[in-house]
Amino acid sequence: MKEPSHTNFEVLLSTIENALKQRLKSSASHSENTSAHKKLLEAMSYSVLGAGKRLRPLLCCATSIDLNSTYTTVLPAACALEFIHAYSLIHDDLPSMDNDKLRRGKPTCHIAFGEAAAILAGDALQALAFEILANAESINSSTRIHLVQILARAAGSVGMVGGQCFDMQATNTVIGLSALEQLHSEKTGALISAAVNMGAICAGADQNCLNTLDAFARKLGLAFQVVDDILDETQSTEVLGKQAGADRKLGKNTFPSLMGLEQAQNYAVKLEKECFDLLSQLGLRDGYLAALVTRIIHRAS
Ligand code: GRG
Numbered sequence: 001m002k003e004p005s006h007t008n009f010e011v012l013l014s015t016i017e018n019a020l021k022q023r024l025k026s027s028a029s030h031s032e033n034t035s036a037h038k039k040l041l042e043a044m045s046y047s048v049l050g051a052g053k054r055l056r057p058l059l060c061c062a063t064s065i066d067l068n069s070t071y072t073t074v075l076p077a078a079c080a081l082e083f084i085h086a087y088s089l090i091h092d093d094l095p096s097m098d099n100d101k102l103r104r105g106k107p108t109c110h111i112a113f114g115e116a117a118a119i120l121a122g123d124a125l126q127a128l129a130f131e132i133l134a135n136a137e138s139i140n141s142s143t144r145i146h147l148v149q150i151l152a153r154a155a156g157s158v159g160m161v162g163g164q165c166f167d168m169q170a171t172n173t174v175i176g177l178s179a180l181e182q183l184h185s186e187k188t189g190a191l192i193s194a195a196v197n198m199g200a201i202c203a204g205a206d207q208n209c210l211n212t213l214d215a216f217a218r219k220l221g222l223a224f225q226v227v228d229d230i231l232d233e234t235q236s237t238e239v240l241g242k243q244a245g246a247d248r249k250l251g252k253n254t255f256p257s258l259m260g261l262e263q264a265q266n267y268a269v270k271l272e273k274e275c276f277d278l279l280s281q282l283g284l285r286d287g288y289l290a291a292l293v294t295r296i297i298h299r300a301s
Contacts, residue, residue, distance in 0.1 A: 009058065009291070012071065016057045019075045020048055020082060027128050043113040043121035044128075048086045051104035051241065055224070055296060056081040056195040062288035063199025063213065076136035077147055077198045080129040084155050085191060087125040090118050092164070098250060105241035126155070139202060147198050154194035163187025172251035180253050181222060188228070189221030196220075196289075209282060216278040216289075223271035224296050229254035230264050231301065240301050272297045 028041045057078030061071035071078075093100040093108040094115065101111050110118035133148050153159055163186030170183060196217035200210055229247060233256050237244040247254045255264040275293045279285050 009288075009295075012058060012061055013054055015071070015075070016054050016061070016078055016082070017049070019079050021045075023079050023083075023128070023132055024048060027124075027131075039113070039117060040120060040124060043109055043117045044086075044125055046112060047090050047103075047109045047121060048082065048125070051106070052082070052086070053299070053301075054082060055292070056085050056191055058292055059192065059195035059217075059220075059289070060199040062292050063196050064203045066284050066287040066289050067200060067203035067205055067209070069203035073138045074199055074202045076132050076138060077151075077202060078195075080133045080147075080151060081191065081195050081198070083125045083129040083132070084151065084160075087122040087129075088155075088160055088164075088191075090122040090125070094118060097164070097168070098246065100243060100246065102237065102242050143201060146201055150194050150197055150201070154190040159186055159190030159194075160188075163190065167252070170253055173253075174258075175253050177258055180255065180258060183253070184222065184225040185218065188225045189218060192221035192224060193217040212278055212282055216275055219271050219274050219278065220293060220296065223268055223275065223293075226255045226264055226268045226271065227297055227299065229256055230261065230268065231299075233261060235301060268297055 060078045
């Protein structure tokens, strides 16, 4: 399916990329720049810049644009989301987690910089995300507090980290479909929902719109993960930029392992339609979010 002609993701992506670079640079400008600081910043920048689909910042900006606000207002929130995501990838790749050696087409952070530096780079990125939100001058102070609450909850023990714990516990055991959906609603879905909700709150969305977008984001988060699991089984390491077949090798529960590849593909298409239906309810069927749904569900990596 083609993206609507008015959705210029390339402009958005380069704006997001520049904003990420700028935030990383200014995070270092207060430090004394010892060789330790330099190495830390290098590890942080290595993991954030140059690759990655930027889905979470795009979702945040797209929501804001679709609700007739400007994406420049939400750029700090978009950067904060990507920094949390980058931190989660660094820690997820560690030997004590998934022990991955390849990420975004290059050696993982701990392979390139050592395990201790990778842990610290992840920690610093997480802190930087909240610093950026707290300092976001384009957003009024009560909204900023609301954004901090949303992001903290999504990243923490009832969100991404909680889902990761659940995932580790479930590895090498078979769990049912509803447990798998619960696991991923925390591990991957929470940050995706936060991206949409943060964009909507910055745009001043009313409660009905917030509720509908929240339901939309939950379906999209699930669809993202179903496709991620399918790609892990069907794509090459080269295309993915990370080890293909890693889920199976690690004994992870996945949608294709529970329902079969074809059913998982059908499920992704069903979720895509449900996402579009929810967007239609808000008159947003032809906007940036709808184009992103297509990008996410029909992606190659
Ligand atoms: C605190 C030690 C410690 C560990 C926590 C937070 C965490 C580890 C793990 C979170 C789990 C996690 C990494 C979820 C994301 C899963 C996922 C499919 C990521 C890939 O996202 P994409 O495809 O990646 O958007 P790009 O590279 O395009 O940004």
